[in-house]
Amino acid sequence: MNQNLSRRSFIVGTAVAGGGLALGVRLPFGTPAEAKTAGDGVEVHAWVVVKPDDTCVIRIARSEMGQGTRTGLAQLVAEELECDWKKVATESITPGENLARKRVWGEMSTGGSRGIRTSHDYVRRGGAAARLMLLQAAADEWKVPVGEVSVASGVITHAASGRKTTYGKVAAAAAKLTPPDPKSITLKDPKDWKIAGKPMKRLDTADKLNGSKVYALDVRLPGMLNAAIKACPVFGGKLVSYDETRIAGRPGVRGVVKVNDSTVAVVADTWWRAKSALEALPIVWDEGAGASQSSATIASHLEEGLTVSEAYAFRNEGDAIGAIQGASKKIEAVYSTPFLAHATMEPMNCTVKLSADRAECWVATQNSEASLAALSEQSGVPLEKCEVYRHDLGGGFGRRGGNQDYVRQAVNIAKQFPGVPVKMIWSREEDMAHDFYRPISQCKLAAGLDDKGSLVGLHMRISGQSINAFVNPAMVANGKDDRQLQGYTARPGDAQLGYTVPNLLIEYAMRNTHVPVGPWRGVNTNQNAVYMECFIEEAARAAGTDSLEFRRALMGQHPKHLAVLNAAAAKGRWGTPLPAGVHRGIAQFMGYGSYSAAVAEVSVSGEGKVKVHRMVLALDCGHAVNPDQIAAQVEGSVAYGLTAAFYGECKVENGRMTDLNFDRYQMLRLAEMPKVETVIVPTFDFWGGVGEPTISVVTPAVLNAIFAATGKPVRSLPLKNLKLV
Amino acid sequence: MAKLNVNGKIRDVQVEPDTPLLWAIREQVGLTGTKYGCGVAQCGACSVHVNGELVRSCVVPVGGVKPTDKIVTIEGLSSTSSHPVQKAWAALDVPQCGYCQSGQIMAAAALLRKKPKPTDQEIDDAMSNVCRCGTYQRIRAAVHVAAGRKQA
Missing domain, CATH: 1.10.150.120 ([2Fe-2S]-binding domain)
Incomplete structure (x- = not known):
């Protein structure tokens, strides 16, 4: 992946994201003139289509990758719409439609656990506005004041005359009305919710059970060709040459394409033939300077940053170094965490069809507007003549966000086959070799305890790679990259540290590598929670204080963090006896506007084999739109987090990744999945994220339980590399 | 050219004998419910039944499948998602x-x-x-x- 390309993508993506401003003031619910055709339904306004059979089709702008946002957003709209939940369907709008309608559906990007928390307000107003229009249409028809009509489950009633009608019957008249000013709408008190806040079944399950769901990988178009692709295995390396003659005459092969300066593709009638031919194609690479890099060289590069004098002081309160020096007890440790791959089950893929004045792509994307921008920029076709048909993702986890490298590659391949759709699929090996990995880091920590065992000073120095520096170096002038300190902020709201330490110094030394990095479910809360929560555990044990009590003593000014920690401790029966050989660990952290805590029950065998028996996770995400899907996300975060804790590590040798499939890059399987209990403790006074927050506490809770079992702290990952006993 | 019995129908597929059954099912038979995940029989996304046995189809060459072998994919598990x-x-x-x-x-x-x-x-x-x-x-x-x- 070319860094310049990804930077341009970011800039273009941002330009599209700001398109609403560039194109004039958008109307909140669109206008009838620009209404999208809706089959036999009527577009009441941009968010809601009503069909003659009273089915309400709710338009969805965010991407669905398993996290349940499609269902959650539909619940919020339906709640205000007062329609019959049994007759709710959803429809994904496209970025081209959004652009053409001045971004009436708002932002489409789906990452940072923002799908619901940053769109709940306007989607609910959309539901309410449609309800008001439908009621007005019924009142107009009956010639009664709108205040005299009411609605329940899509049936409108005029009580005085006993008349009834349904949404399906008045939708056409409603669509001709001017939508109300969204600011004039009073939203329901969440205490009165009947659809939102309830454990509704997902709306998108049926076609996942019988093979009929069409993922981007499954797209089939008339005359379609297939492409297999290989980029230089060394990051930053270049393509020198390939010997096309060696695969000439192979069945089905239509051509070899130089995709960009580091990548080659073989195009054939089927993907298997393309992939087989690619494997037989002799390729010469210029591996470049990166080829001298390895896990060992990268580790020493980071290690140097742990002690170097120049570092960014993110938080500097009191005199941490002095307080630690003068403390009656001092502890120190160095932690490290590796690069990790996303390994979405559906490998990267993209289908593109280019003609003289039109560019189309079929893709799984977390940011379909960035996909549109990449399609336009790479093809040279103006934005308004481009369209992205987005497919629900076979996993995202941050991989399919802003970069859109696969869209650019697929466009470059399709350029060689005008008018012909070309589907590019990465092999699993390519997917593992060219990810945007979770950044690598190390952390040096020191703490001082007074003679009562209280924490008087804490000094943390993180040395590691910056995501922002890879995406856009201008964002991190002088190494001041707050994003890498996620979870340690003083200010409340998004990712606040839940402890008050009288003398606190948190520093960051940016140490970038040649490996591309990006957001990975939970992003920097993962590593930062391990550093903070495992070292706090070391401090608690050095103080001789119970792990929960030691934390509570630091949390007096953070009641929400504390309440969630207490909820996890209570459900996890902290302090009560366990079966012989089973030990507990605890952790808490904040990210994505939500508060998380976990208790893990773990045993370590005489051979050092770790078994996680049970995990309790508590979450305060403010409002809980669908408790069952929140539980599903929590359960999933445990599997994703434990995969990383036990097995996750992308090793670098000779400048390239070495573990390129699931035989070497192991995954947690069902047999290793602990029993997960989810405790949702919503406080109903904010909107927090759900998909990412809880993963941060999974690993530290387990590592702290291992510490309890073995008496030794775990300071590096993954566990498979360690001899625990 | 091979004959495959997929979900009770005989299908003629034009592939080289070393083509994995997965890709013949997806690209020739046109049933895409069976997924590609790893290609090395690690992840199981390509699981189908052959004569009632669970098989990871990404490592089974078409040349090793007999026309009489009964292949069932997710599409053939039941006609109405009623399994x-x-x-x-x-x-x-x-x-x-x-x-x-x-x-x-x-x-x-x-x-x-x-x-x-x-x-x-x-x-x-x-x-x-x-x-x-x-x-x-x-x-x-x-x-x-x-x-x-x-x-x-």
Whole structure:
């Protein structure tokens, strides 16, 4: 992946994201003139289509990758719409439609656990506005004041005359009305919710059970060709040459394409033939300077940053170094965490069809507007003549966000086959070799305890790679990259540290590598929670204080963090006896506007084999739109987090990744999945994220339980590399 | 050229004999419910039944499949999503992204054919497909529901 390309993508993506401003003031619910055709339904306004059979089709702008946002957003709209939940369907709008309608559906990007928390307000107003229009249409028809009509489950009633009608019957008249000013709408008190806040079944399950769901990988178009692709295995390396003659005459092969300066593709009638031919194609690479890099060289590069004098002081309160020096007890440790791959089950893929004045792509994307921008920029076709048909993702986890490298590659391949759709699929090996990995880091920590065992000073120095520096170096002038300190902020709201330490110094030394990095479910809360929560555990044990009590003593000014920690401790029966050989660990952290805590029950065998028996996770995400899907996300975060804790590590040798499939890059399987209990403790006074927050506490809770079992702290990952006993 | 019996229909497929059954099913037969995940029989997204046995189709060459071998894919498990495993999966809202679930369902259906009331240990041993969304807890519960051990 070319860094310049990804930077341009970011800039273009941002330009599209700001398109609403560039194109004039958008109307909140669109206008009838620009209404999208809706089959036999009527577009009441941009968010809601009503069909003659009273089915309400709710338009969805965010991407669905398993996290349940499609269902959650539909619940919020339906709640205000007062329609019959049994007759709710959803429809994904496209970025081209959004652009053409001045971004009436708002932002489409789906990452940072923002799908619901940053769109709940306007989607609910959309539901309410449609309800008001439908009621007005019924009142107009009956010639009664709108205040005299009411609605329940899509049936409108005029009580005085006993008349009834349904949404399906008045939708056409409603669509001709001017939508109300969204600011004039009073939203329901969440205490009165009947659809939102309830454990509704997902709306998108049926076609996942019988093979009929069409993922981007499954797209089939008339005359379609297939492409297999290989980029230089060394990051930053270049393509020198390939010997096309060696695969000439192979069945089905239509051509070899130089995709960009580091990548080659073989195009054939089927993907298997393309992939087989690619494997037989002799390729010469210029591996470049990166080829001298390895896990060992990268580790020493980071290690140097742990002690170097120049570092960014993110938080500097009191005199941490002095307080630690003068403390009656001092502890120190160095932690490290590796690069990790996303390994979405559906490998990267993209289908593109280019003609003289039109560019189309079929893709799984977390940011379909960035996909549109990449399609336009790479093809040279103006934005308004481009369209992205987005497919629900076979996993995202941050991989399919802003970069859109696969869209650019697929466009470059399709350029060689005008008018012909070309589907590019990465092999699993390519997917593992060219990810945007979770950044690598190390952390040096020191703490001082007074003679009562209280924490008087804490000094943390993180040395590691910056995501922002890879995406856009201008964002991190002088190494001041707050994003890498996620979870340690003083200010409340998004990712606040839940402890008050009288003398606190948190520093960051940016140490970038040649490996591309990006957001990975939970992003920097993962590593930062391990550093903070495992070292706090070391401090608690050095103080001789119970792990929960030691934390509570630091949390007096953070009641929400504390309440969630207490909820996890209570459900996890902290302090009560366990079966012989089973030990507990605890952790808490904040990210994505939500508060998380976990208790893990773990045993370590005489051979050092770790078994996680049970995990309790508590979450305060403010409002809980669908408790069952929140539980599903929590359960999933445990599997994703434990995969990383036990097995996750992308090793670098000779400048390239070495573990390129699931035989070497192991995954947690069902047999290793602990029993997960989810405790949702919503406080109903904010909107927090759900998909990412809880993963941060999974690993530290387990590592702290291992510490309890073995008496030794775990300071590096993954566990498979360690001899625990 | 090979003949494959897929979901009860004989299909002629034009492929080299070393083509994996997975890709013949997806690209020649045109049934895309069977997924590609790893290509090395590690993840199980490509799981199908051949003569009732669970098979990871990404490592089975078409040349090794006889025209009489009965291949069943997710599309052929039932005509109306009415297999007990599919019903249990729906009842417990098992899928998240859903990409691996064809393989998970085929693995569970094969398990229940051999062991109609599997224990947790038997589920552990049989259900080794990868799910990155982490639906394992619900998969386990849904296998028990499909077996009639638990109510949904």
